[in-house]
Amino acid sequence: MEDREISRAVIGRLPRYYRYLGELLDEGVERISSSDLSKKMHVTASQIRQDLNNFGGFGQQGYGYNVKYLHTEIGKILGLSHTHNIIIIGAGNLGQALANYGGFEKSGFILKGIFDVNPRLEGVTIRGIPIRRMDELRSFIRHHEIEIAALTIPKSKAVEVADILVEGGIQGIWNFAHTDLILPENVIVESVHLADSLLKLSYNISSYNHESEK
């Protein structure tokens, strides 16, 4: 409890470090200095060192960082040293896209179930996983030790379903619904607001065009 809180900004950058280190690993690079990494990632070397030192001293003076070691350590920090059971709620296009994407499994996120409000989808399978009815949801979470639920349903249903998830004891919600979820602090919410993202793009395009008009 006495470790200084890690700032959001730092946490937001961790997955990106992890990704670049993974690529270096694939390329067979053995070690890298904060300075070289900073050039690759377009950030300052100072920031890299500061960020990493929030979690410990992973480097060595005069040498830099061992890529494999640092990759593993950041993986541990991100919680990848054990697997995470996940479910998807909402078997629409986006839910199916997530279900069909195999990439998450490689990082240890195991898809255990898919749920949908439409009872007619019951039993239909995606990648061998049957779609279940919502009334099974609460007990399913408990019995299968589900940690994370991806919420790919319209915002009209999102709050209601989120409440069921909370009651079921879910630990994290990956929220794709176009709404913010206000939940007890023991349930972590990570939202992906696609519409917001597109608007940001739109703003930046407009603003660039106005700039260059002058």
Next chain:
Amino acid sequence: MEDREISRAVIGRLPRYYRYLGELLDEGVERISSSDLSKKMHVTASQIRQDLNNFGGFGQQGYGYNVKYLHTEIGKILGLSHTHNIIIIGAGNLGQALANYGGFEKSGFILKGIFDVNPRLEGVTIRGIPIRRMDELRSFIRHHEIEIAALTIPKSKAVEVADILVEGGIQGIWNFAHTDLILPENVIVESVHLADSLLKLSYNISSYNHESEK
């Protein structure tokens, strides 16, 4: 050119303001004070006023903000006063999910074309829009005045396709590939890194659990 640059943090919050104002509008709310809005959105009233005043004085002392007016004005700032032609590149699950989602159209993002590297998909239609071959891409952008391309292809192809888009004169890329795109500054990139987002969720869950262990 002499307007002070708007900070990223502010830009990142604009779509959220827009969203909340849209909801208030739907609820028939006519006016709102920064203080009331701050309670709804869980931010400080001061921040709301500061953010808005980057773009102009939209409120009125003693009254607050007119919801409809402010919503419209933020819409203009976000570039929603005209429509945007978009294409989707990559007709996989995610590309199809985006194509099938009608919500963007309502904000003026008009899907004009879908492209895929797999020639066998040529002619297959999604919501009435035929999938095209990649070799049509460059000329299609020019002839249909495409502003934005959503890139829903694997990272192995992303850089190569992005280069074609740039040559074609695209203005913005909505990047879903699991890689960063380094492009000329006249092409705006907005990335949605789903894997990074999931890792952040994973981190926050782990970190919360470690906290409460103590």
Next chain:
DNA sequence: TAGATTGTTAATCGATTAACAATC
């Protein structure tokens, strides 16, 4: 050992919050 590069402290910069005069 000399050179390289970290870990970490100090300086700077920017963003958020607080306060309040202006004004509807």
Next chain:
DNA sequence: TAGATTGTTAATCGATTAACAATC
């Protein structure tokens, strides 16, 4: 007019960058 609430300046807080001693 009195009350409410903005627009805006000033104060605070936090995050980023710079610098350098420690050390491999």
